[in-house]
Structure formats: structure tokens, C-alpha cells
Amino acid sequence: QSALTQPASMSGSPGQSITISCAGTNSDVGGYNYVSWYQQHPGKAPKLMIYDVSNRPSGLSNRFSGSKSGNTASLTISGLQAEDEADYYCSSYTTDGWVFGGGTKLTVL
């Protein structure tokens, strides 16, 4: 069960859109429509932002959206805001349970 692959860091300016990728295999991302994304601010617990590839929990901003193509999932954040600066983790269901990506540190310039 290897960690999913994410870019270590990304940056964007306020108002821009960014897309974070999450590469897996056909044993995880490609094999199930159970990809989720988490946001984590320093010193805080992760917060679920997207589940089942593209669904948002109730009350979450529609600036966050998810998609998947083959073995790669993506999180898009539109209209970047200062409070979006955080670490983002993807996660996928696998035959053994769950696996996380290595995380992407997003900087809002």
C-alpha cells in the first residue's frame, strides 16, 4: 500500500484557480470512486473537503471541487483566498482500507 503521489508544494495569487493532482494506481484511485480530500491548517486536525471524488460535505464552499480521470484525482480551488493557505491531502479507498497522499502545501501569494 504505497502513498498516493501529490506535488509537494503549489502556489497561487488571490482570485486565481489552482488544481492539485493525486496520482494512484488501479488498486486505489482508479479502482474506486472513493477519493476524498482534506485541508489541514497548522496545528489543527484535517478537515474533509471532498468525498466520493466530487461531492462536498454540507455547507462547504463551492469554490472547492474534485474530479478523477483514470488513476489520477484532482482538487480544484477557484477564487483563491488567503484562508485557503494550508496543506491538502488526498485519500483513496483500497482493498486494505485507506491510503493518503503525501500532501501538498498550498501558498497563497
Add this chain to the structure above:
Amino acid sequence: QVQLQESGPGLVKPSQTLSLSCTDSGGSISKGYYYWSWIRQPAGKGLEWIGRIYATGSTNYNPSLKSRVTISIDTSQNQFSLKLNSVTAADTAVYYCARDTVGITAAGVYWGRGTLVTVSS
């Protein structure tokens, strides 16, 4: 309201067993239809899923930790627990307990605040 809280020793000696518990002040552990997970995060590093348990006692473990991990649940006490044996410094991390919810398939919808466990002599 779901409020998860981890508890247990913050310092464990190498080769010993790390033991943590998680309770939900909202009482949902006793309700019996959620998956309960343990997830850890070494300082400055990413999240690692340790394993999960259902109210029936059915478990799944991360293959890389499976030989050292036991997760159990006590619905009568409204808590579930983690035991990780033969610990080393590499097991030093913030340990989170988490729960899914009906209609959402994810490792954690609700999370505890996390508890730091340091492995050191």
C-alpha cells in the same frame, strides 16, 4: 454533536506498547453503525492511516503496520482503542481518532484534536 477525544500516555519507551483510547462525548460509539479509524502524523510529515473498526468488531489494518496493531471497540464504554506494540522512534507522531458518517465514504468525517505520542527512553 460529535466530539472525539484521544487519551493516553504522551511518552512511551522503545519496544513497549503504545495504547490510546478515543471517546465521543456525543455517544455515537454506542450507536453501532460507523467506522472508527486511527490516523497518525509525524511532525512535519503527511497523514498515515493505521486502521479502522466497525461496531461489530470487524477490522482493517494498514498492511505496513498490521503485524503490530490491534484496534478494539467497547460500545458499552463508548470508546475504541489502539494498541501498537514494539514501538520505535519512527512511531512518534500525533495520533488522531476519526469517524465516518452515514452517506459519506471517507477515512474521517469527524476528527479528534489529536494527541502527541513520543517514543523515547
